[in-house]
Structure formats: C-alpha cells, structure tokens
Ligand SMILES: NC(=O)N[C@@H](CC(=O)O)C(=O)O
Ligand SMILES: [Zn+2]
C-alpha cells in the first residue's frame with residue numbers, strides 16, 4: 531500500500547501543515563514531516579476535510595442501471611469529495627429484503643470508491659401496507675440502520691408508529707419523505723404565485739409540514755429516532771425547532787438545490803428543475819439557510835436522483851422528479867456559506883456519519899484516525915458541463931453555471947479514489 535505525504539495542507543481552518551497517510555490511517559501530522567517511502571503531494575492552497583458522507587443517494591441499481599449503477603454513482607461521489615453514501619431503497623426490486631441490501635452492499639465493496647451503506651425499505655415494495663423485514667436487513671451483512679420508503683411517504687400513522695417502535699431495539703432510524711399524499715395529488719411544483727400563473731397543480735408547503743408535525747409527535751411518543759428527508763419549507767423549520775426544543779430525537783436534512791434554487795425556475799418548463807419536494811420560494815430558501823447554519827437542520831444531503839434522458843427530456847408533466855447532486859454539493863455549500871470549513875465538515879461529514887452510525891467516517895484528519903478525507907481547492911472555479919459528469923445521467927440543474935471549489939483528491943482508508951481531480955479507477 532502506497533504511503534502519501536500531503537505537504538502544506540490546511541486542515542479545516544488550521545495553519546498549513548503536513549499529513550502522512552500510511553496503512554489506511556493518518557500516521558502523522560505536523561509541519562516538516564518526512565517519509566522516504568511516501569509519494570509526496572504538494573497541497574499548497576488546499577484544505578483537508580473529513581471525507582463527506584451523504585445520507586441520501588439514489589444509485590438506481592438494481593433495476594435502472596441505464597440511469598446509474600453502484601459503480602458510476604460511487605465514482606460521482608468520490609469526485610464530489612465523498613467517502614460514504616447511503617443508498618436509498620427505491621430500486622427495482624425494492625431494497626426490502628436482506629438479499630437486496632446485501633447485493634447493493636457487495637456491489638459497493640467491489641467498486642471500492644466509497645463505502646456504500648444500503649438503506650432498507652420501511653414497507654414491502656414501498657407500498658405502504660405492511661412492514662418489510664426490518665430485523666433481517668439489520669442483521670444482514672449490510673447491517674442496515676436507516677430505513678426509508680423515500681420517493682413515497684409512510685403515510686399510514688399506525689404503520690409509521692410500528693416502524694419507529696421496531697427500529698428502537700437496534701437504535702435504528704426511520705427517514706421520512708414527508709408528503710401527505712392526499713394534499714399532493716397531481717402536483718407538479720410548489721403551490722404559490724408561480725404555480726397559479728403557470729396553471730400547474732401545486733404541492734402546498736402544508737403537505738410536508740403536516741407529516742413532519744405528526745411524525746415528531748409519534749417519535750416523541752415512542753422515544754425513537756426520526757430523520758426528516760429533504761426539508762424544503764420555512765414552516766417545516768419551525769416544526770423542527772419546536773420538536774428539538776422539547777428534546778424529540780429528530781434530525782433533518784436539506785438538499786443543495788433547496789438551498790440555492792427557487793420555484794420560478796419552473797417558468798422555463800425545463801424538467802431538470804422538477805423535483806420532490808419542489809423548489810420553493812426565496813423566503814423558504816432563506817429560512818433553510820439560517821436553519822442549517824443554526825443547527826435546526828442538521829445536515830446537507832444530496833438526494834442525488836439520476837434519471838435517464840427519456841425520463842427527463844420530455845414534457846414537464848411526464849418527467850420524473852429529481853436531480854443530480856453528488857458532484858456539485860460541496861461547491862453549492864461553498865457558494866452559499868463561503869469557506870466556513872467547520873460548518874461544512876459538521877453538516878456534510880461529522881453529523882451525517884453519526885446519524886448513519888458510520889464510525890470510521892466523519893473524523894477530522896488527525897493521527898490515528900482512518901484516512902477518509904478529501905482535499906479541496908477553494909480558489910478554483912469550474913463551469914459545470916453535464917457531459918463531463920461521472921454520473922450516467924445528465925440531469926444537473928447547474929449546467930453551464932460557474933461554481934466555486936474543486937475536489938483535488940479523495941482518500942478512502944488511505945487509498946486515493948481521486949487524484950488531481952480525476953477518479954483513480
Ligand atoms: N427527489 C426526487 O424528486 N426523486 C427521488 C425520490 C425522492 O427523493 O423522493 C427519486 O428517486 O428520483
Ligand atoms: Zn424523497
């Protein structure tokens with residue numbers, strides 16, 4: 531195994547120093563390190579962060595390998611600075627058995643670019659009727675701890691209660707896609723001024739907020755852990771704030787696109803901007819940014835949702851919802867928050883690792899810790915070209931935008947997965 535001596539790197543906000551990576555761990559830190567056997571990387575001007583951890587990734591395998599595979603999604607993740615991703619269960623077949631989650635976990639190991647931690651479905655076939663075999667998925671080689679019907683809401687309150695009760699035994703967590711289905715029938719975008727003008731059926735904020743309010747009460751009643759996926763409204767932030775103040779065991783995520791983009795993008799009728807939950811208003815974006823900075827929202831998660839061309843380049847009403855995120859998330863965070871490295875590490879690495887129970891991830895580079903880290907060039911700017919992305923899909927909402935920051939290198943347990951801005955394999 532090659533050793534690496536990373537010279538002149540700033541660890542988060544620290545002064546430039548050297549990091550020695552050997553045998554999978556950070557073997558040393560301090561200015562002026564030497565190691566005859568090590569490959570030297572000049573990291574002047576670069577910042578080292580703990581490898582990013584994505585709690586919400588759609589890898590599409592099994593079933594839609596034309597849109598993404600575990601391998602292509604893992605490569606996109608590594609290029610985005612990630613060392614671990616949690617793979618959502620809405621595949622075909624659905625990841626609702628020990629067999630399917632073990633298959634995804636094994637494919638992740640074989641690709642070897644990031645740690646792929648499968649998420650299990652809450653209900654059989656995501657149908658919302660009966661609980662999937664949560665215990666068998668937890669006991670499997672994939673050791674599933676997060677369960678989600680993402681793409682669908684666990685709308686039945688009795689089923690949600692039972693799921694929360696079930697996972698309590700092994701400190702699992704239910705990640706809810708908060709969408710009251712009766713309030714979003716036929717919805718195409720955020721319900722508001724723009725939807726009225728365009729004549730498109732709206733997805734009202736209350737459809738999200740009502741489910742979050744119900745679920746924090748259920749989680750409080752059961753004493754279980756709830757995680758709220760892709761929070762998108764100012765009202766949801768207030769529900770979360772109150773629940774956290776009462777001590778409810780709830781965590782929440784926001785996506786990069788909900789931190790940057792607003793519902794007026796629908797005026798283009800370009801389905802690349804169609805997503806669930808929908809892009810909201812500028813006031814929502816402001817509330818989400820403040821909540822993330824404050825910690826009412828715990829993490830940024832990408833909701834990386836690759837879709838094949840035929841599912842995206844069609845009429846708005848027929849297009850599938852979702853957009854790419856892994857290769858641009860850090861740049862969006864930098865754009866929105868500036869170089870607040872401790873905040874970025876907390877919201878994109880340490881806290882998501884803790885929620886997912888990924889003990890080898892989310893640790894700042896320091897002697898003795900597993901060498902899961904990424905090197906960022908904060909001064910670089912790049913133009914996003916969809917054709918250049920490693921994802922098999924092209925549905926990035928940032929096409930031809932100039933974004934700050936570039937991932938120069940990523941290490942997974944001491945092995946480079948990205949060097950010089952390029953995937954190693
Ligand atoms: N976010 C989306 O619009 N789509 C996701 C599902 C989901 O996250 O709800 C997908 O699987 O494509
Ligand atoms: Zn969802």
Ligand SMILES: [Zn+2]
Pocket residue numbers: 586588618680681833835
């Ligand atoms: Zn999703």
